[in-house]
Amino acid sequence: MAKPMEEYKWHELNVGCVIEEVGNAREYKTGDWRSFKPVWNNEKCIKCGLCWLYCPDATVFKTNEGFYLSNLDYCKGCGICAKECKPGAIKMVEEGR
């Protein structure tokens, strides 16, 4: 979408709300309703990449050092990465703490 959704007026919407541009989902930060976030302990991390593999929203990415982080703009805090992490390097921490 060409502008933020809260700026759209009713008559500016496409008929049936059809979206014509491809890939515009990335413009919407969907991580704002998360209550827990994953925190990596790189001392325990063995760089196996299971967190990256299991993330249902593909928010986990590999850093230059080969460790992993989650893009918090999109992370929903589901905790699957922490659950799947074999060495227990990921802890779910409550937001705002």
Place this chain on the structure above:
Amino acid sequence: MKKGIEVSIAASIAAKLARVEAIAAYPITPQTHIVEHLAEIVANGELDAVYINVESEHSAMSACCGSSATGARTFTSTSAQGLELMHEILFIASGMRFPIVMATVNRALSSPLSIWGDHSDVMAARDTGWIMLFCENGQEVVDMIIMAFRIAEDRGVLLPVMVNLDGFSLSHVIEPIELPSQMMVDKFLPPYSPLYTLHPNKPVTMGAYAMPELYTEAKYAQEMAIINSKEIIKNVMDEFGKQFGRQYKPVETYNTENADFVFVALGSIGENIKTAIDELKGEGKNAGLVQLRLFRPFPSEELFSVLKDKKRVAVIERVMPAGAPNGPLFQEISSVMCTNSLLMHMENYIVGLGGRDVLPESFIDIFNGTACEKSTVPIRDKNFKVIGVRG
């Protein structure tokens, strides 16, 4: 030239004349004859359409949405429980602005199980965002189906249209019907050119979700589309009248000019009311009939201009308004009167439930004010009268 033909068969021929490209349907009484005959037409190679056999009406409407999204002219037909099973997809079809046309053969809802005609099914689906037309006879069914595609596919409308016909008392009756030629229909109804289609060469997203920031605007846009469709519907009806010689209006009247008393009704029951009106006329009494061809969008202005100077209005409905003070049609008409600050004497009668015969005598009794004495058991907290209930 008129031809004696079953109305259901005529409805399927109308869909064929409209050159539908996709049909998804599930059989349900009393609608089955329509899709059965369409299946035959497709199987015989008389119509180049995809006929999708589905396992329920929920899937039928879903398949219709899918085929309409690809830009195919889509038709289906259903009744009663089938319409209720489609219910959630009805909203999706109208919200995604798919110009699907559906012949709804009106039938009572279970329970108790009844296969006969009344308006329980369509009244339960009245706020789904579909344009709703009601037919009085077989000729209208054919004409409305052809007009329905023209209305639905208009770029200013792009909404699904439901053509309502009464179960059995219309669907299974053999009537003399004039079937227009393919050439005439082709002239009236150009091929469907969709605004957006699903195509691999140009990907689009249909049916995406809307966050609270956008849902209100989306629904408002949809509401404006159905409200603005009224003028387009009138134009299509006028153009149809010019081309085919049969003129329709959203609100039709019969003998209303001279009458202080008018009936308001939907569907085939209008013919019985007209018979009653003719009999009353013979006795020197004047009653009129207001029939709604168009129910959604509700033709408020047209209805108000007919009813405003009347002394007594009797709203005839074929649905039991469970727990409501009045029937749905009565409530809508009284809300039109209220918004125009006009209080008038209005009565609400429930007739013909589950296929119960309604004779012209009942309407004469309603006119004379004796209907209730004869056959009505009063219900506390209710303003409507149920005609013919044994107490």
